[in-house]
Amino acid sequence: MEYMSQGGYDELSNELNDLIKVRLPEAIQAISEARDKGDLSENYEYRAAKREHGRILRRINFLQKVLAHARVLPEEQLSSDSVQLLTKVEILNLGNNKRMTYTIVSPHEANTRERKISIKSPIARALLNKKKGDVVNVHVPIGTVKLRIEDISH
Structure with a gap:
């Protein structure tokens, strides 16, 4: 368990929501578009999109674990x-x-x-x-x- 401020908790929650609702769908779309361009073995856009997708998934996983174990320390x-x-x-x-x-x-x-x-x-x-x-x-x-x-x- 890790204590944090309400502001810090909210900031991490907002980042997680942005990653899940905006950035992850964008990354999936980028992979799809790059895949449509043909040969995947020489497709730089596809590899870059896959790397970004993996980075986003790792960050989502990290934030979910942090928030699951976080406790907001009450001001009082x-x-x-x-x-x-x-x-x-x-x-x-x-x-x-x-x-x-x-x-x-x-x-x-x-x-x-x-x-x-x-x-x-x-x-x-x-x-x-x-x-x-x-x-x-x-x-x-x-x-x-x-x-x-x-x-x-x-």
Whole structure:
């Protein structure tokens, strides 16, 4: 079982519906059209359409498994006392005095452009269950970074 936000669950559900109702029928149609062009052994369009069809089927299978095991974490169960899944945490890098704000999310919702980091990332793992004012050492690819938790919210 994996917890996620309602927004993340809805996003994955929408992607699954799009794949099943739009993209899969398009891929099947592309295979049919390519097959009608003749010799399949030298038909690049047919091979490309089959690859795309397989990719779509794999993604559908993956999303179905994720959603089957996903549980939406109710907002009322979230606490701002410590860093948990779906909390927004403001941290200060004590090495360069740079402030950063991240939301801790499930791996399927992670998006660095939106400042959402996976609960399985080194930073999130180091911050979990810590409180405002705590200083943590995070082992990242470039070495160890010292971070202080400035604020926790939802």
